Amino acid sequence: MQADEVNLKKRAESAAGKKATFGEDFELERFEEGSRISKPIEDLQTLDEESKRTLLQVGVVPSEEGRSGSLLVLDNTVSHSSLKDKNVELMSTRKALQKYEWLKDYSWKLVAVDTDKYTAKTYLEDADGYFVRVPAGKKSALPVQTCLLLGRDRVFQTVHNIVIVEEGASLDIITGCTAKKEVEEGLHLGISEMYVKKGATLNFTMIHNWAEQIGVRPRTVIHVEEGGTYVSNYICLKPVRSVQTYPTVKLEGKGAVTRLNTIAIAHPGSELDLGSRAIFNAPGTKAELISRTITIGGRIVARGEMIGNAKGAKGHLECKGLVLTDKGSQLAIPILEANVDDVELTHEAAVGKIAKDQVEYLMARGLTEDEAVGLIVRGFLDVGIRGIPEELRNEIENTIAQTAFGM
Amino acid sequence: MPYSNFRCSHAILNSLWRRRFLLNFPDDGQKVEGNRIKNEIKGEMSMLEIEDLTVEVDGKTLLHDVNLEVKKGYTNVLFGPNGAGKSALMRTIMGFSEYKVVKGRILFNGEDITSLPVDERARRGLGIMMQRPPDMSGIRLRDLIKVVSKGKKDPEALAENLNMNRFLDRDVNVGFSGGEIKRSELLQLAAQNPALYLLDEPESGVDLVSIEQVGLTIKGLLEEGIACPGESCIRGKSALIITHTGQVLDYVTADRGYILCNGTIKCSGNPLKMLEEIKSKGYEECLECKLMK
Numbered sequence: 220m221q222a223d224e225v226n227l228k229k230r231a232e233s234a235a236g237k238k239a240t241f242g243e244d245f246e247l248e249r250f251e252e253g254s255r256i257s258k259p260i261e262d263l264q265t266l267d268e269e270s271k272r273t274l275l276q277v278g279v280v281p282s283e284e285g286r287s288g289s290l291l292v293l294d295n296t297v298s299h300s301s302l303k304d305k306n307v308e309l310m311s312t313r314k315a316l317q318k319y320e321w322l323k324d325y326s327w328k329l330v331a332v333d334t335d336k337y338t339a340k341t342y343l344e345d346a347d348g349y350f351v352r353v354p355a356g357k358k359s360a361l362p363v364q365t366c367l368l369l370g371r372d373r374v375f376q377t378v379h380n381i382v383i384v385e386e387g388a389s390l391d392i393i394t395g396c397t398a399k400k401e402v403e404e405g406l407h408l409g410i411s412e413m414y415v416k417k418g419a420t421l422n423f424t425m426i427h428n429w430a431e432q433i434g435v436r437p438r439t440v441i442h443v444e445e446g447g448t449y450v451s452n453y454i455c456l457k458p459v460r461s462v463q464t465y466p467t468v469k470l471e472g473k474g475a476v477t478r479l480n481t482i483a484i485a486h487p488g489s490e491l492d493l494g495s496r497a498i499f500n501a502p503g504t505k506a507e508l509i510s511r512t513i514t515i516g517g518r519i520v521a522r523g524e525m526i527g528n529a530k531g532a533k534g535h536l537e538c539k540g541l542v543l544t545d546k547g548s549q550l551a552i553p554i555l556e557a558n559v560d561d562v563e564l565t566h567e568a569a570v571g572k573i574a575k576d577q578v579e580y581l582m583a584r585g586l587t588e589d590e591a592v593g594l595i596v597r598g599f600l601d602v603g604i605r606g607i608p609e610e611l612r613n614e615i616e617n618t619i620a621q622t623a624f625g626m
Numbered sequence: 627m628p629y630s631n632f633r634c635s636h637a638i639l640n641s642l643w644r645r646r647f648l649l650n651f652p653d654d655g656q657k658v659e660g661n662r663i664k665n666e667i668k669g670e671m672s673m674l675e676i677e678d679l680t681v682e683v684d685g686k687t688l689l690h691d692v693n694l695e696v697k698k699g700y701t702n703v704l705f706g707p708n709g710a711g712k713s714a715l716m717r718t719i720m721g722f723s724e725y726k727v728v729k730g731r732i733l734f735n736g737e738d739i740t741s742l743p744v745d746e747r748a749r750r751g752l753g754i755m756m757q758r759p760p761d762m763s764g765i766r767l768r769d770l771i772k773v774v775s776k777g778k779k780d781p782e783a784l785a786e787n788l789n790m791n792r793f794l795d796r797d798v799n800v801g802f803s804g805g806e807i808k809r810s811e812l813l814q815l816a817a818q819n820p821a822l823y824l825l826d827e828p829e830s831g832v833d834l835v836s837i838e839q840v841g842l843t844i845k846g847l848l849e850e851g852i853a854c855p856g857e858s859c860i861r862g863k864s865a866l867i868i869t870h871t872g873q874v875l876d877y878v879t880a881d882r883g884y885i886l887c888n889g890t891i892k893c894s895g896n897p898l899k900m901l902e903e904i905k906s907k908g909y910e911e912c913l914e915c916k917l918m919k
Contacts, residue, residue: 598764
């Protein structure tokens, strides 16, 4: 074992009991380790109808039509990986680490193993996950889809993903995180480290669709170089016990840009602690953090943080939260920090009910109250996913239409 | 005495009332006449009747004992100084919940709609153009047009008339100028196709070039599908229009004017004559009106 690995292991072990800063604390011992062996799935279409539906609901297409590649992690095993596009590399993280000696310089370099017990656990479990890379100047014509699926009740899943978009390259990823129907309780720990190199673009869309007793702890850090663009869309519209996440984008090169969109609905019993953080470490960097959340009985904490460390940094943070019942709650916590002059960071936060004048305005056009509220809610969420590629948006809008109206 | 001019509609009513007796004669020759008159009388049917209406907002009385009528096929005009309660009256007719009716009633096509919710009124044929509609963030004008017309009308074609095509993909009212709001409201009304148009200052904030467009659009909406003069009395659209400048009256023929002052209707009559008087004398006399007690 090499020195830095020994060091990482030590750090992870020391953090094995370290509670996360935010969110409910999950006792890892209460869950069994998800299976590391499962039969490979050659073709996603051979899955049972129920599972296929589950995948579709999070934007993962079993026929793989319209996708350049697919990778499925079932519990703790990569059980399917297929690729159609030669401009992309897609494989399990473990395989990639074996194949590329240099990949260790990317692994556990953005997310610290000792961030909390969840990162520590993921490291100590030697978690597998997806590795996606687009070589310099290449572009994947269609999105790559990955699916993180909990297949058994009361297990924990640990995933470690690495995404590298090389210089001038471009990539779209759709990640669907979900659980099979029979899974009621579980824990998902997901580490994602993403590198967007000079002039490269990464569009990352993540759709969560868990179950009422599942805890979710993603840990994500993105490194964006000069002129690079990182766009993230996070969508969580179905019941879940607790999601706590605070993806951080480090804008390390001149003119790097990021936009993080979050749209979420908190159902009764759900706690969603959703943050976005942008750190401006290079001149002329830009960020937009948009959060649109609705509670219909659950609790939402919408955090947003922008730290301006370089001149010419410009960022806007927007947290808007609708409270549709008396039982739900919304807490918006915007944080702005400027550590040099010539930084322009702004925020706009609003929580509360749907404005009555808006509802009646639509009713005056002949819509019923329910129709008016539905249109306003859909529009409210829609603002959170504007500016993303159209085909992706259509899919997300479908998801919204399916879920938001079943609430 | 300018008010004598405003009484002309009463004369018409009286003559109609008298002619109604003709129907009672069982003479064949008069039956033909009778049918014609029947239609005429039908044409004089009320679309909107407001009786002794008193309205409060947050416990404050904004309108009191308002009486007003709009007949089928008629375009009536509501004049009055700023703060008189004109918009409040229009919004009360539409049924916005902020406006509490504490006395009186509103009839639409003979039905008491005083306690009906906004959408029920819209479905019965009321449509409003608001002065300051709320920003509808996230709702594209195109999508709203589709929903309002129940998918029956093509947003592009409707927008063409109002030169609004480039606004179809914008969020309704968000960042719209005064004139753009008017055109967007008209576009929505065109999709909605109401029987009674409540137009709150359709010309305010509209530049001179667009005024013609707005005026002609309103005229077009009111005359839509009308083949002959008689038809407008039977199937025609009605309108109640608030105007300060009267510019809209260059495009639509107004039948009757009302002056609303200090929360109540002071008088009614020939709208163009009223406008003339208002332009030359202002509302000072109205504020101290001795006619209404």
